[in-house]
Amino acid sequence: MAADTSKPFFPVESRHRPRQPKTLTPKSRFWRSFKSAPLSNNLILPVTSIEFSPLAPHDLAFSVSASIHLYSGSSLTPKSFSPLGSFSDVAYSPSFRCDGQLLAAGGESGLVQVFKLDKAGHAIRRLRAHSRPVHVVRYPRILDKLHLFSGGDDAFLTYWDVPSETQLLTVPGAHKDYIRAGSTSPISSEVIATGSYDHSIKVWDVRVSNSSSPVINFDHGHPVESVLFLPSGGLIATAGGNSVKIWDVIGGGRLIHTLDSHNKTVTSMCLGKIGTENGGESRIMSVSIDGYLKCFDFAALKVTHSMRYPAQLLSVGFSPSGIARVVGTSNGNVYIGKKKKKDDEKMEIVDDFSAFRPEPKEKVLRPTNFRYFHRGQNEKALQSDFVVKKPAKVKLAEHDKLLKKFRHKDALVSALNGKNPSGIVAVMEELVARKKLVKCVVNLDVDELGLLLGFLHRNATLPRYARFLMGLAKKVIELRSEDLQSSEELRVHVRNLKRMVAEEIKIQRSLQEIQGMISPLLAIAGR
Amino acid sequence: MITGGNNFVSSAPVFSNDAKKLLVCTGNTVSIFSTDTGMLVTELEGHTDLVTSVVVVPVAANARKFMCYCWTSSRDSTICYWDFAAPELVKKIKVQLPIVSMVIPHISSLSADSSEKLSNLYAFVSVEDINKPADQRKALRGQIQIYNLTNSRRVGGLLAETRRPELISMSSSGEFIGIKNKQKIYTWRIPTKEFKYDDIRRIKLHHTKKFNTLAFHPSERIIAGGDVTGRILIWRGFGKRNLSETSRKLSAGRTNNEEGNPGVRGNDDADSCSTWHWHPEAVHILFFSSDGAYLYSGGKEGVLVVWQLDTGKKRFKPRLGSPLLYYTHSPDPSLSCISCADNSIHLIKMPSMAIVKSIGGIKLPFSFPDMHKRPSSDFAFDYSSGLVALRTSDHCIQFFSLFENFEVSQVQVCERNFQPVDDPMVFVALMSLSGDGSMMSTVEVRLPEEGLGDLITLKFWARGSRVGEYNLVTVIYEPHSYAEVSALAFRSGYRMAVSTSLGGEFKVWLYYSDKQKDHQKSGWRCQSVGSYKKMPMTAAAFSADGSVLAVAAETVVTLWDPDKNALVAVIGDTFTPITTISFAGKSDYIVTLSQGSNPQLAVWDLSNLSIVWSYKLRAEAVACTEDLSQFAVLVLPEVPNGPATGDQNGIILLFDVKKPVPLATWMVKKAKKGSLAFMPPDTSRQHTDVEDADGSGIPLLVYINARIGYTSIYGELPEFDSKKDEIQEIPFVPSERPWETIFSGSSHVLPPLTKLCSAFLSSLLEKRHTTLE
Numbered sequence A: 001m002a003a004d005t006s007k008p009f010f011p012v013e014s015r016h017r018p019r020q021p022k023t024l025t026p027k028s029r030f031w032r033s034f035k036s037a038p039l040s041n042n043l044i045l046p047v048t049s050i051e052f053s054p055l056a057p058h059d060l061a062f063s064v065s066a067s068i069h070l071y072s073g074s075s076l077t078p079k080s081f082s083p084l085g086s087f088s089d090v091a092y093s094p095s096f097r098c099d100g101q102l103l104a105a106g107g108e109s110g111l112v113q114v115f116k117l118d119k120a121g122h123a124i125r126r127l128r129a130h131s132r133p134v135h136v137v138r139y140p141r142i143l144d145k146l147h148l149f150s151g152g153d154d155a156f157l158t159y160w161d162v163p164s165e166t167q168l169l170t171v172p173g174a175h176k177d178y179i180r181a182g183s184t185s186p187i188s189s190e191v192i193a194t195g196s197y198d199h200s201i202k203v204w205d206v207r208v209s210n211s212s213s214p215v216i217n218f219d220h221g222h223p224v225e226s227v228l229f230l231p232s233g234g235l236i237a238t239a240g241g242n243s244v245k246i247w248d249v250i251g252g253g254r255l256i257h258t259l260d261s262h263n264k265t266v267t268s269m270c271l272g273k274i275g276t277e278n279g280g281e282s283r284i285m286s287v288s289i290d291g292y293l294k295c296f297d298f299a300a301l302k303v304t305h306s307m308r309y310p311a312q313l314l315s316v317g318f319s320p321s322g323i324a325r326v327v328g329t330s331n332g333n334v335y336i337g338k339k340k341k342k343d344d345e346k347m348e349i350v351d352d353f354s355a356f357r358p359e360p361k362e363k364v365l366r367p368t369n370f371r372y373f374h375r376g377q378n379e380k381a382l383q384s385d386f387v388v389k390k391p392a393k394v395k396l397a398e399h400d401k402l403l404k405k406f407r408h409k410d411a412l413v414s415a416l417n418g419k420n421p422s423g424i425v426a427v428m429e430e431l432v433a434r435k436k437l438v439k440c441v442v443n444l445d446v447d448e449l450g451l452l453l454g455f456l457h458r459n460a461t462l463p464r465y466a467r468f469l470m471g472l473a474k475k476v477i478e479l480r481s482e483d484l485q486s487s488e489e490l491r492v493h494v495r496n497l498k499r500m501v502a503e504e505i506k507i508q509r510s511l512q513e514i515q516g517m518i519s520p521l522l523a524i525a526g527r
Numbered sequence B: 001m002i003t004g005g006n007n008f009v010s011s012a013p014v015f016s017n018d019a020k021k022l023l024v025c026t027g028n029t030v031s032i033f034s035t036d037t038g039m040l041v042t043e044l045e046g047h048t049d050l051v052t053s054v055v056v057v058p059v060a061a062n063a064r065k066f067m068c069y070c071w072t073s074s075r076d077s078t079i080c081y082w083d084f085a086a087p088e089l090v091k092k093i094k095v096q097l098p099i100v101s102m103v104i105p106h107i108s109s110l111s112a113d114s115s116e117k118l119s120n121l122y123a124f125v126s127v128e129d130i131n132k133p134a135d136q137r138k139a140l141r142g143q144i145q146i147y148n149l150t151n152s153r154r155v156g157g158l159l160a161e162t163r164r165p166e167l168i169s170m171s172s173s174g175e176f177i178g179i180k181n182k183q184k185i186y187t188w189r190i191p192t193k194e195f196k197y198d199d200i201r202r203i204k205l206h207h208t209k210k211f212n213t214l215a216f217h218p219s220e221r222i223i224a225g226g227d228v229t230g231r232i233l234i235w236r237g238f239g240k241r242n243l244s245e246t247s248r249k250l251s252a253g254r255t256n257n258e259e260g261n262p263g264v265r266g267n268d269d270a271d272s273c274s275t276w277h278w279h280p281e282a283v284h285i286l287f288f289s290s291d292g293a294y295l296y297s298g299g300k301e302g303v304l305v306v307w308q309l310d311t312g313k314k315r316f317k318p319r320l321g322s323p324l325l326y327y328t329h330s331p332d333p334s335l336s337c338i339s340c341a342d343n344s345i346h347l348i349k350m351p352s353m354a355i356v357k358s359i360g361g362i363k364l365p366f367s368f369p370d371m372h373k374r375p376s377s378d379f380a381f382d383y384s385s386g387l388v389a390l391r392t393s394d395h396c397i398q399f400f401s402l403f404e405n406f407e408v409s410q411v412q413v414c415e416r417n418f419q420p421v422d423d424p425m426v427f428v429a430l431m432s433l434s435g436d437g438s439m440m441s442t443v444e445v446r447l448p449e450e451g452l453g454d455l456i457t458l459k460f461w462a463r464g465s466r467v468g469e470y471n472l473v474t475v476i477y478e479p480h481s482y483a484e485v486s487a488l489a490f491r492s493g494y495r496m497a498v499s500t501s502l503g504g505e506f507k508v509w510l511y512y513s514d515k516q517k518d519h520q521k522s523g524w525r526c527q528s529v530g531s532y533k534k535m536p537m538t539a540a541a542f543s544a545d546g547s548v549l550a551v552a553a554e555t556v557v558t559l560w561d562p563d564k565n566a567l568v569a570v571i572g573d574t575f576t577p578i579t580t581i582s583f584a585g586k587s588d589y590i591v592t593l594s595q596g597s598n599p600q601l602a603v604w605d606l607s608n609l610s611i612v613w614s615y616k617l618r619a620e621a622v623a624c625t626e627d628l629s630q631f632a633v634l635v636l637p638e639v640p641n642g643p644a645t646g647d648q649n650g651i652i653l654l655f656d657v658k659k660p661v662p663l664a665t666w667m668v669k670k671a672k673k674g675s676l677a678f679m680p681p682d683t684s685r686q687h688t689d690v691e692d693a694d695g696s697g698i699p700l701l702v703y704i705n706a707r708i709g710y711t712s713i714y715g716e717l718p719e720f721d722s723k724k725d726e727i728q729e730i731p732f733v734p735s736e737r738p739w740e741t742i743f744s745g746s747s748h749v750l751p752p753l754t755k756l757c758s759a760f761l762s763s764l765l766e767k768r769h770t771t772l773e
Helices: A026-032 A352-356 A370-374 A398-404 A408-417 A421-433 A437-443 A446-459 A466-479 A481-486 A488-526 B107-113 B247-254 B721-726 B753-772
Strands: A034-039 A047-052 A060-064 A067-071 A091-096 A102-107 A111-116 A125-128 A134-138 A147-152 A157-161 A166-171 A179-184 A191-196 A200-205 A216-219 A224-229 A235-240 A243-248 A254-259 A266-274 A281-288 A292-297 A302-308 A313-318 A324-329 A334-339 B021-026 B029-034 B040-045 B051-056 B069-074 B078-083 B088-094 B099-103 B122-128 B142-148 B153-162 B176-181 B184-189 B201-206 B211-216 B222-227 B231-236 B272-277 B283-288 B294-299 B304-308 B314-317 B324-329 B335-340 B344-349 B354-360 B379-382 B387-391 B396-401 B406-412 B426-433 B439-446 B455-463 B470-477 B485-491 B496-501 B506-512 B523-530 B537-542 B549-553 B556-561 B566-571 B578-583 B589-594 B600-605 B610-615 B618-624 B630-636 B650-656 B659-668 B675-679 B700-704
Touching (some): A047 A091, A047 A324, A060 A313, A060 A324, A111 A134, A200 A224, A200 A235, A292 A313, A408 A421, A408 A437, A421 A437, B021 B051, B153 B176, B176 B211, B184 B222, B222 B283, B549 B578, B589 B618, B589 B630, B630 B675
Parallel strands (some): A047 A313, A224 A266
Antiparallel strands (some): A091 A102, A134 A147, A147 A157, A157 A166, A191 A200, A224 A235, A235 A243, A266 A281, A281 A292, A292 A302, A313 A324, B078 B088, B304 B314, B335 B344, B379 B387, B396 B406, B426 B439, B485 B496, B496 B506, B506 B523, B537 B549, B549 B556, B556 B566, B589 B600, B630 B650, B675 B700
16 A cells, blocks of 8 residues: 555744854864863973974973973873983973983083983983084984984084994084074984074985085075974975975975964974874974964875964974874973873783683573563664664654644743743744734733743844844733733843843944944955 | 646546546546546546536446446536446437536436336436526526436426525435525435426525535435534434425424424424534535445545544544545445545545545645735746646645646645645745756745744755655745845756845855765855845846846846856836846847836847837736747736736737747637746657647647636647648558457557457458458
C-alpha cells in the first residue's frame, strides 16, 4: 500500500537565522587544544629567549634576568636544579647542543658559558672573547658536538672549539652594528646566518678560506630581530620592523615573500609543527610587541592563525613534540600552552603469564536464564540487511498541540511560560497568521498579562524582534489600559517598560550621534 | 488545439461496479480513471455542455466485467446512455431544459432482471428553467421533472419548483428521493412497482437554518441534513404517517401523541430529531456508510468526520488540504473517494482512512488579497519540460504538465496547514521560474494584523533530481526592508535573479557557492542594489542573452548592466505605471504593458531608444517567442458600460514587433486574469497527440484562463494562415485488414471481448464477401 500522502501537521517554526560563522576551524581547534596558563614566577624582567631541546623529551630553557630556567619537556615543570644562576649579569640566548646534553648561553658581560644539564652547578666551559653583550649563541643543529657560534654587540662573530675553549675563527666587524639574531643551518653544521641592527643578514660558512666575508649578504630593510633557517635549509625567514621576510638562500638571497601582518616590531620567530604529532605541517610562529602571535604557513604563504596576549611578546617557542607552546613577554610572564590530552593512553601491562591464562568460557544461555528471552534484541543490523524503519514519532511542543486544537490563548500562555524567546515570537507570529493575536491579548487574564509584559520588557528591544514586539507592546497597552491601571502588579511591569523605552531612546540617540560622525567620513571615502 | 486541465469536481464522481474505475465529470466529457493507478483510462465524449451527473447501471456480480453501462445528464439538455467499456454512445434522449442533477430510482431492480424492454425506467431530473429571467429574484428557475427513459418521454407534471435548481439525493434502495429547499427538506417516496405519477407523495421537514446537503440512511427511515452553520440534523422514522404503504390507517393513530417526537419541529412527519454540531462552517458532505452504522460528514474546514450513528462518537481524517465537496463510496467496501475543492480526488482506504491515491487536477484559482493590480503573476512556466506552476490555497505551488494533462508535483512553499478562511493572512504572492526550470524563487507575504507582524519572505529553490521537485536553498526575510516585492525575474544562463520593490529599489541576487570551505557557505546573496530617482519599481526582465536588465520604474523603463550594476539608458514614458515588461525574443525590442485608467501596449526599440508603436489596449498578459520576433498579447476589449464582468471574453493578438498590424487573432472565453506563454513543442509526444499541430518546431501558444470552471484552459491555437499549408496532415488510413489491428493495444484499453469478438468475426465475414465477388 502506498504511503498516506496527506500532509502532516506543521508545527510553528521560528525564523531561520543567518548561520553563525563557525568559529572553530581546524586550525583554531588545534590551537584551542592548548591549555594556556601564565607562569607566575614573579619575574619582572623580560623573557628574552626561549629554546627547546632537540631531543625528546624536549626540555625547555628560557632566559630571564640573570638566570636560565629549565623545564622538563614532558611535564613542563621546573627541573630540580633550575634556574641556572651562575651569571654575573643578564643571560641571553640559551642554546642546546644537538644531543641535548649541553646548554650554552651568552650574557650581558660578554661571557659565553656552557652548562651540563644533568645536575646543577657551574659552567663547565667559559668562552671569553666578546667585550660586549652576547645575544647570539648557537650550537650547530646537526652532527657537530664540538663547536659553537657566538655573536655579540661588538659585531664579532666567533666560531669556537668548545672543549679547548679556543676560537677557531673570529670575524671582527662581521656586521656594522649589533648582532642580535642568528640561526644555524639545519643541513650543515658549518653554516650560520646572522642578522644585525645594520639591516643586513649574512650567511657564513666556516669552511670558506677567506672567511672574513660572508657567503651571502642581503638587506632586510629594518634592524633584524630574528633569523630562522627553514627546515629545508634553502630558505631563511627574517624578522625586523613590522615585517617577516622569506628569502631563498640557494637562489642567491632572492626575496620570496614579505609578510606584514604585525603592527609593531616582530621580536622573535620559531618553527612549529602543527597537526598530528608525527609529522604535520610546519609553520613559522612570530611574536611581536603588539601582543600577537601569528602562525604563518610558508607553503601557502598565508597567515593561518593569530592569537593575542595581554602583553608585549619578546620570545616564542614551540615544542618539537607538539605538546607545548611557550610565549615570553616583556614583563616577565611566560605563557605556556599545553596540549590537552584527550585520554591518557592506557598502557597495557603485559605480564608473562597472561598468555597462559585460560580464556573465560562463554556461557551458553539456557531457557532458565532470563537473558535467554532477550537474546538478539540488541543485535545491530548488518550493512547488507534491509532495514524497515519505524516512522519517526513527531514530537509536538505543548503550544503546538494547543494550536492544533485552535486554543489560541492557551497556546500563547504555554509559549510564554517557556524560556525560548524565538519560540514565543514564532507562536505570536503564527497567531498573527491566524488573525488571532489581538483577540488573545484581549482575553489574557491579569497574571498572564503580567507574563506577557515581562516578556516584552525583556525582549522588545532586541533588534531581531524589535519591529514586531515594539508594536505589540504598544498594542497591549492600548488594549488593556484599564487593567493596567487597576492592578498594582501590572503597574510595575509598565514602569519597567517605560524604563526600557527610555534606555532604548538613549541608545538610539547615541547611535545617531555615531552615525553623524561616520557619515561625513564615508562621504569623503566614497569620493 | 489541445485542451486540458479539466475541472474534476464540478459534480460527484461515480465508481464502476467492480470499483476498478472512477467516472468523473470533466466538463463536456466523462473521464474514466483507474482506481489502481490513478491514471486516465478513457473518456466519454459526446455532450456539448457540462456533464452534471453520472449513474452507473448496477449489475449482478458475475457480469461486472462485461456490463459497463451508465447514464449521464448534461446541461446541453440531453441524457445519454453509454457503454463505457467500449466506450461508445448507445442512446441519446433530448430533454427541453438543462439538467443540473439526475437520479434513477430502482435502476438496480430493473437491470437485475435484465429485462430492460419490459419495465419502464424513470429518471428524476432537476432542470433549470432558462425561460424565466435570471435577474428576477423571485423566479422559480428550478424544477423537478420525471422522464421515462425507456421510451424517451416526459411523465406527469412538476414535482417541485424551487428558486434555483437543486441537487437530488436518493436513498441507496431508491425508495426515497429528496431535495433541500432553503430551510426545508422535501422527501418523496417512489413506489417500486406500478409506477404512477399520482402515487408519489411528499413530506417536508423544517429547520431554522438553510440546508446545504442531505442524505438517506440505506436501510432505516433516517434522514440527515446539514446546514450552512455546520449543524447536522438527524430525523429518525420520518414519513411514517404519510410516506408508508399503509399511511392512511396509521395517520389517525399517530396524531395524538405529539409530545413523543422530541426535537421535531411543528407538524413534521418524524419520530425524533437530534442535532450534532461539530463543523464550524457549512456542511458539504453527508453520507451514510453502506451498513448504516456510520455517517460521514465534511465541509469547508477540510476534515472528514465519521460519526457513529448510535452513539454520536467521532473519528477524524484531518488535513485534507481543501474544502471537501463530495464523498462517494464504491461497491468495494474498503475504497471510497473524496472530491476536494482544490480540484483533486483522493481515493481513501476505508477503515483506516488513509489516502491511497490522489487524482490531482489543475488547482482552481482561489481568492487571496490582491494588494496591487498586477497581471500575470498567477502562473509561471517551465519551458523545458512543459509545466505550468500555479499557486494553491494551501501554500503550495503545483506543477502541472500541459502536454500530459496531469499534476506532476506540489512544492510546499510555506510550512503551514490549510485553514479555511475567506481572507488568508499568509499566501504566496509571487513566483518565478528560470527558463530551464532549474531554479525557482517565491515570495510569500504575511499580512499584518492591525499593523502587527507583517512579513515578506523571499525564498530561492533549486530543482531536485526529478522534474517538479524543488529544494529550498535560501530564505531571505524582508528582502526589501519592509517594502513590497513587485516582480521577480531570472537571468537566463546565469545563476542570477532580480527582485524589484515598490520601495523604489531593485536587488540583484547571485548564487555563491564556496566549495573549498568545509562548512557550507553557498546560497543566494544580494550582489547589488539599484534605484532610479526613488521611483517604485514595478516590473523587471532580463534580455534573452542576459546582457541587459530592464526594470520598469513606474512609467519609464530603465536599462541596466546586471554585472556592473550601471544604468545604461532610460526610455520612457508611458501614461500609467508599467505592469509587465518583456523582451521580444532575441530582437532589440521591449514590450511593455501598463494598466489603470489609461492602459497601453507599447513596443520600444532598444537600438535607438524610442517607441516603435503603441496601442491603447487593456492587455492582461504578454508572451514572446524565444527565437522569432513575435509576441502575443491577451487583450480584454473595453466594455463601454461599467466594470467588466468575470466571464469577460478576450482576444489573443499575435504581433510582429515591427508591424502594428496583428498577424493573427483568436477569440477566447473568460480571459480575465488569464495568461499566455509560448511553449516549445513537446517532441516526445509529437507523433501521438499533437499531430494536428505543426510538426516543424513552431512553438505552441499556451493560453490559460483563470476563472472558475476550467473546461478548456490551455490549448495550442492554430498558427496563422500563412503557415497552415506547412501543417502536415497525418490522415488515419483504415487498415484493409482490421483483424491485425483490432487486438493491438494494451489490454485495459481494449473493448471487452464480447465486442471484439463480434467485430473480429464481422471483419472476417466481410472479407469473404469481397472475395466472393
